[in-house]
Amino acid sequence: MAKKKQMLLIINPRSGREKIRLKLLDILDAYTGAGYQVQVHVTQKALDARNAVLKYGAKKDLIVCSGGDGTLNEVISGMMELAKPVSLGYIPAGSTNDFASSLRLPRQMMPAALNAVNGSPYAIDIGHFCEDRYFVYVAGFGAFTEVSYLTPQDKKNLLGHQAYILEGVKSLASIKSYSMKISCPEETLEGEFIYGMVTNTVSVGGFKGLVNQNVALNDGLFEVLLIRTPKTPLELSSIVTGLLLREEEKSDLVYKFKTNRLTIHTQEPVDWVLDGEFGGTRTDVVIQNLPQQILMLCPPAADTQKHAEKTENNENNC
Template sequence: MNKVKLIYNPKSGNEKSSENLDKIISIHQSHGLIIDPFRLQEDANIKDALITIKEEYKYVLIMGGDGTLNSVVNELKKNNIDIPVAVIPAGTANDFANYIGMPEDIEKACLQIINSSVKYMDLGQINDSYFTNLVSTGFFANPYKAAEDDSKAKVGRMAYMFNGITQIKNIQYYNFNIKSKEFSYDGDLYGVIVLNGKTIANVELAPDASAADGYLDVLIIKDKVLESKFQNLITLITEGKFEKLEGIEHFTTSRLYIECKEQPLSDIDGERGPKLPVEIRCIPGALRVLGVNKNF
């Protein structure tokens, strides 16, 4: 078990994945590990990358962003391949990698992975798909997806924030029906955010959330968010907690159901998600991860 499958996306984030390839191979070789690289491109997708995956691989190393990680995890689960994953942050936001404490420096990231033990982490499921960090729907799904590949590569996670600002003029309510054992809601909302991690585009929304507790953190955004903007600004400055803002309902659950008449967009880890209605649940300890910071 000295082989490592490296899957890298040359178009992720700052588009420097290819430049870092030799360094990754060198560091792994110096620790007795053989890198088997696979470059994602139009005629070579993640399904192709995993065709040769066998038990002798120690782990799958993903160099890319949250979307690349999501695609790999979904393909692994779809094919019942149970193998640890590790991620080198090379995307735009890198929410999951930042959450588990992965360094941006390539050498430090590789060594943290190589010298780590497997951590069992929760995995979210939305209908038949999986997510590592978040699902959102309503207004908050639109700007996150609206950041096109070119702008993301040029200005990084600011692309998400810029697109969010440009969409403010188009903000609208959606009529949601949300059901869970802990909380139910039927009425107008700006949107819903379901977190397995803590952040969206590196903005911390649920600082007390954990991806190892068997629960998802759900934020329901009501109209009072804008109506109480002055008080909310004070709350952000003094407490720094998004979930305590006026107009935000926050609860934790292991399973929920969301439907909406207007069929807004949904987002899974920064990529286009399924149409509503959706059933979302947390699968405790379903993802084996290497490289998790010891202070996690």
């Protein structure tokens, strides 16, 4: 008898209205039928998923996680510390699932679960944040980092990414401004900034369109968006206009560029968000792209292309 392949299945039972509970037996049956011996770990607290990967992951042939972007972040953070690479399958079960959207993973739980064992390996870049943290798709600071995760999805769909900015700015007086020096191999910026994000995704907080550049998840580069502090309502309007510009079109208040490394120094401590979760308070930050670090199991390229064309056609018809 052939030796069974070993799987670690990590489940966040509280993600996405606990949908995994209704499908868990079907998922386990499918994985057993696919020749896996499954070890299930149900997370109980913060960092539990990361610690489970560190404790059990090295002896597995495949790690599958079910949860939201925060759970995925923990699992990949643990995998980055393993001595040998292990492939990763993902069953998105959170409320936002930004990175799953970028990977064109199925939205329904059973198709996603089957893709987690039958998909094609796709090597993705990972972000290294300072000395001790990782992020999968976004590191951000400033005025709008919480808004993206608090705004209802139907409102996002209706109003688009201009509303994302306006929702976060109830009045100019409410904007927190940070004095920063931001450096990368391509340029150095200094001054007052209200927002910044370093991304490797097509969707942030459920919004598509915040990153206007062509995004590749395995090119060794991040997409960076930085917004200077507006002084007047007219400048605030200019920011919204600047967000609509393509990368090659310049704005005095909005900067968009690609880079593989970024250093940020601030005069006062700044709160950071990593993949939708609190990432710490820091005055000095170094962000580096680690190319093609994790093998994700994704839909075949042909299916991905069809999905992309269907999505584009639906958006054009809206």
